[in-house]
Amino acid sequence: MRLFYNCPVYKYGYGNEGGLAVLCKDGIIASIGKTEDYDGIDCPSTDLRGSFLAPAFIESHCHFLGCADKRLSVDLSGSTDLEEVKKRILRAAAAPVKIVRAVNFENNMCESLDEAALEIDRDFSDVPVMVANTSGHGGFINKYARKKYGVESNKTYLVEKEFTDAQSKLPMPLFEDLLCAARKTEKDFLSRAITTVQEGYIERSTMNICLKLYDALDTSLDIIGYISPFDFDDPEENEKIFSGYLCRGRKRESGFRIGGYKIIIDGSPQMRTAYMSRDYAGGGRGILSLSPEKIDFAVRRAVSEGRQLLAHCNGDAAADEFISSAERAAAKGADISALRFVIIHGFMLTAELMERASRLGMMVSFFPEHIERFSDVHIANLGIERAGSMAPAATAIKKGLRCTFHTDAPVTPPDLMRAVFCACARLGKNNSVIGADERISVEEAFAGICENAAFQYFQEGLKGTVSPGALSRFAVLDRNPFTCSQSEIPDIKVSYADA
Template identity: 35%
Template sequence: MKMLYYGGTIHTMEDKEQAEALLVENGVIAAVGKYERLQARAKDAAQIDLDGRVLLPAFIDAHSHFSGAAYAMLQAPLGETVNFAEIEAALTRFIADNHMPDGQWVVGKGYDQNALVEQRHPTREILDRVSSRHPIMLVHQSGHMGVFNTLALELLGVTPDTPTPEGGAIGRENGCLTGYMEENAFLQYQQKVPAPDLADLMDACRRAQQLYASYGIATVQEGMMPESLVGLYQALLTHQKLELDVVAYPGVDVLDEICDAFPEAVRRYDRHFKLGGCKMFLDGSPQGRTAWLRAPYADAPDGYRGYPTMTDDALRQALTTAYRSGMQPLAHCNGDAAAAQYLSAVAEMERSRSDFRELRPVMIHAQLLAPDQMEEVARLGIIPSFFIAHIHQWGDVHLRNLGPERASCISAAGSALSHGIPFTFHQDTPVLPPDMLHTIWCAVERVTKDGVTLGGDERIPVMDALRAVTVNAARQYFEEARKGSLRPGKTADLVLLDADPLAVPPERLRDIRVLETVKVGETIFRA
């Protein structure tokens, strides 16, 4: 099958080069250049007139949780709730609308205590008012904390005497459980919640792929793959249900088991699935006040700075495991203290293993990676992947939690750019929708929900923001030879937009619409 695209703006992302036409043959870019030359070369190609619209390489998701996006399709959405009463009503309506029998787990996703009138997390008593016959779990928008009702705690075996896992917290008040948990404690018990029916999950994965594709994304990430997802992915591969490329990062503790389960997918694609590396958590989230900071939170008279979730020894051991396995390390670091811990551990690895940088270690989120740490990031060859949409979504919260000086350095892409660091962007879906154009707008404008410009010096040009979600993201995945730009020999992963990001006023970037997404030459989404 041959297709010749022409009649619009084609940004190749190859040294800012534009082209008149692009020829695709059998899912691969065959030629890029002048329309007349390509037309003469492929007279039998299907002619696709862009009609003045804009063609780019498809966007690449540098970090998210694909299965989390699928699970969210089966959960009660709480992102728009503004108080406890609305949370109760949303959960009650979800149970009724889905005819959920007694005993079936109910999961609510996306509440944020910063957006609630009460300015605090719900409690188990509030969830008990929804139902005492359904175990209920709420998942915070960050994914780092949540709340269980009484029945859920009983089924999970959590009592007031249950020890708190290191690097986590279990809420207690006057010797009683509040239902709230965070970080390692929440993640530990969240993984014990029974999974939905496999058929429902498979259908949710189909819908999740359509969600990503609707935002122009053709490659996604499974950012923390537990062993419990092996069965789901085996079913997806067996039935060839993946249209998008999925790059998975198991936790270090289950890396060997998951590699054994998918031997054909280790560092290479098998039916659109690849094990790309291994994941580790070093701290929590700044909006949840669990990110590990070098200086205390702005309003913390007790000097509270958040806390680490891994010891130095555990981190060194994890990086050693990654090195011995030849797997890329992907480390969650939000606070600057967590970033410092990662930088120190990577530097130690490189001193004894000079080829460690060939693994292209990644720092995920890098929210408070500070300008004074950029030189070391560049020296070590670490790729920061900024969750830059935080600026709009939680920028006003960061101003309260961190003060204006530190908040202005959130997602310091401008500093990274000045140091020549090839950074990437992500949305941590399902934390936020995988809206790359909104993310590009955030990087270029840096405006909070309240209209505050947060760190104007850290703004970057549109082209560099586009590179973060195309060329640089392909490099992060070791796929720069086949993705990220439009040149002969690369995979025909394309996105068609209704306006040119390089031509519209910056404030209009988030209004650009994705019209079509093409994966290996086949349209997988059309508006």
Template identity: 30%
Template sequence: MRQKLYWNGTILTMETPSCAQALLEQDGKIVAVGALDEVRQAAGTHFECVDLQGHTLMPSFIDAHSHFMGYAMSLLQVSVEGAHTFSDIQKRIAAFIENRHLPDNQWVIVKGYDHNALDEQTHPTREILDEASSGHPIVLQHRSGHNGVFNTAALNFLGITRSSMAPAGGKIEKDEAGEPTGYMEENAFLSYLKQIPMPQSEEILNALKQAQKRYASYGITTVQDGYLMKEMVGLYQMLCTSHALELDVVAYAGVEDYGTIATQMAKHVDQYSDHLKIGGYKIFLDGSPQSRTAWMRTAYVGQEENFGYPSMMDKDVLNAVRRAMREGRQILAHCNGDAAAQQYLQAVARAMGELDDAPDIRPVMIHAQLVGTDQLPLMRELGVLPSFFIAHVYHWGEVHVQNFGDLRASKISPAQTAMRLGLPFTFHQDAPVIEPDMMETVWCAVNRKTKTGRILGEEERIDTLAALKAITIHGAYQYFEENRKGSLKPGKLADMVILSQNPLDVPAEALKNIEVLETIKEGRTIYQKRAAE
């Protein structure tokens, strides 16, 4: 029997009462929380005393949506984040090829460009990428993950010609002569992205281990793989066989692949085995607001006929939700625009109405970026949980103003309205779109400042405690794990984080400066900040 007693700091329980003097952990679970004398009495004769030295202990953070495998893959890619011109992009790609001595015909995968941040204010073309290298197939991924550009060598490898047609819910851009420019959107881009050869298994496994450390450094102990493809199954099996997962990973498969994946990974379905659980289904209903592909009820500013577009037909969305309901399995839907949100809510309402006793599957609306405040009451009625990508306020708030105007942009991620309605919500970062920095997200929710310092939607600000609940107890609820995680309570897992300061005591502006000092998974330290960090 191993026991640790934490004391001499602030202990935020996310329960009532909200603070405690001490906590006792034994064999990965919380045994006692409360006054120091009471917790000492609950301890055995031999225990390790952990002096918090005035720092704050609280439940570790729960990632409500990201792409764990995609984040790991991104660590093997060249980043052009922060590039301001096409020339900047070309130079970084060329330097990556030269420094790594990449042979001709080896794929170069590039991440992080944002046309909104480029001086050219548009997407590059295949010719632009050809100038970086014509001998390497290159794919340049937009920071949103919903669109990108292939160079000529990549188009040739993938067999994309002037006669290639985009799938429904996607776009292959062509020039005036009918030749592909290299730029693609949504289902077209994503379908060809899947055809790119994977890196070597050893490279990926090392990147997955590195990715875990990165998540842990942000205080996260439960992470999501928001779109598990059948091509990933072998890698996850290798991770589990070698007991390499330290974080709990909850993965969601596409409807079309679920049966195959569930058969191959039967022991992981709806339960953890070696820290991996298959949580249910994932569908994509639209695109990205910053690329003007999110499906909207009103047109984008300056483009009276552009409402974005759907990725799935109504009948297919309904059939996916019906299947989830029939099997009692959770479903997550990527919805950025309010038209996509309406499509999802209508499908959930109809599927529920067809059953005498609909199961509690806690459907999730991923991003819910531009869900209308008029749609939130129906979400509450149906039990659909919004998981807000609220850091958009900072990272793309000014772009939203350009795309939707001041009033509509001020209502992105309407957390305060949801809270007033009693609708629980979670927050996420959609890594690798941005880093899974939970304290930055808390700062965004409380302050709602854009990169220019503009307050975007002051009426949708929430207090710090509500923001912390979104990444702890509500995150646990989203995963049906509220009895195991999300708060510091006897019987729950000792999944905890030690912060440099108490978030409830610092000014709102200082929240993003709070450091994660230590991350603890089931009583074991999996990350500790070094003095030099």
């Protein structure tokens, strides 16, 4: 048993100045009451001195392995020109590595990506180099690396599937290094009180490394992986994957398991590869990465096996393809709401699309930090009015579409308090509000990293709430986010506690 006392508690009256106590037993919350009701109880106890007790946070979309991998790469963030990028790569190339991998390249730092590609080829003619841009949806693989590792494309700058296919040919970091980085990543998530994490897209080529890693990691996080429905097509193997033989170190609240399928229908808005129903400024509607037939195949497969399906859709036309496919399945009797299909990102969802998704009982997981990070690019690509309706959380809530909020780590750091702030404030780069009508309340934003996120993982009641029967894993906040001013939210210090 363990008692936490002298704290306000999530959803137990936000004005409460701290007189509550939570008693935990065997990893579960046993009861909640006033601190004085527990006077004289004989068990270890923690005085929270007015800190706010929330349930441990839930990341509704990210890539754990990608976060670990990023720690082993050259970080290009903060570099504003190609000279600085090349300097950082050159520094890393001094060590004997199979390939220099650099991440967080900002595409808009150079006038022409083709010219940048030529420069990288020329300046690194005997060093293999891979540079991924911030979204991870594209990057450079220099001529030397392509030749050395058998990448067929003769272009240096690659996007979407071409880029991921090419990356799969490049050497992985040493396993020991990856494991060490994974331990640091695990610590990072826990220090931010995030205990539920996603392995957001697993292809055949990465499954073995995932399993080896999670076997060795024996994690205390709950990591839920989503596999490609096109890669794992042996029904017998599939049954094993889902029934648990791949669930490493699995206890009730920690370990690795497969939660369902994931498909990627389009690209990203900042690279103008999100698939849109209307042109970007300057033309083009983006890329549809999967044919409607393939989307139907994935939906049919998820429905026939009774699995959850997550679909990366940024553009409205991409989301339309996914929703239409789910509607076709529903017309034949499928219960989509029971499978909790999730639109991942839903960057340009329209009111009409959200109404249709809501009718089917689908969910959407938004990426609010996009507003802050890439607002200038979005405004340039879409104009201020369309950019204002990106990640339209307020309309989603109005339409009854259950929504969650994610960081897509490693695209942005796994800071869910930042996601909450961005969803509420919607501040762009120069602190101007982008899409004022889509701002939501702190309560609504918290639901997206607590109870709605638990619902997304079919774990409502067990997670996302501080109530009897839920796991005793907590986020301890040094201020009450529901009573402090909104501008203080990013400064709230979060720590993790459990019992």
